[in-house]
Amino acid sequence: MRTPADSRAAARRLIAALPRPLPHDEARRADAVQTALLASGLLDSSDLGNSPAVQAAARDGFTSLTHLLDKDAPGHGAGQLLLLLLAEREAFNPHPAPDEDQLRARDAATALLHLALWHTDDLMHLLGGALQVHAEEAHHHHRTKTA
Template sequence: MPTSPADSRADARRLIEALPPLPRDEARRADAVQGALLASGLLDSSELGYSPAVVAATRDGLTCLAHLLDEDAPGHGAGQLLLLLLAERNAFTPHPAPDTLQIRARDAAFALLHLTQWHVSDDPFRFLANALMVHAEEARDSGTERP
């Protein structure tokens, strides 16, 4: 688990870089996302296949993506991630249009949410809400939240 928002941003960048184009086959897609979590350091190879560890790594990944988006808009990363996910799901373009990093963060978040369907019986958006609450707590504790 990352120890600071700066560590989280680095983990998010590694996660984004490690995500390959995702296959259509759901099982292979889940494997690819778990592979990216391993490559990013958010998941340990000894925990692969252990649902609670995968769930924690997935939550940490979503939290890290929100910290990454905080970098350009302090205190707004969680809301920005949610807006990007909803815009894609509902086929609209937010204003201003997302940049490349934001699009890659959104795609990584969708991949992580897909993985939750294999390991969590809860609604993926409820899971996302919990990850964003963790983000808010970490930002508050580190003193990087919006004034």
């Protein structure tokens, strides 16, 4: 089981590897996100184009971004990620306004959503799975830290 620190490091690598701005062409955007997943260590080069592997990498990317958001607001990273994604989709500004790091996490999560559309018909299941993994990893880490 990965630690939250490992996940935060993977999230930082993912964010750093994503081009800004992302290409507008869907195929080029998907390639850019897969390249960032490779750079982050969340996807293996032998798994490119393999839908189950890309789904798992996207799920792990969401989990990692949630751990990253948890760093500043322990226990609230999952809610923060969902709020940021919903705010972008529905074009509203959450309060308090997200900082630059939160916006980068949101942009990375949005990029993962776009890639996941190529590999799954059930984005909610994928995102829910990521949040469940996050909760399990955070709980396990907290339990071993306090033991």
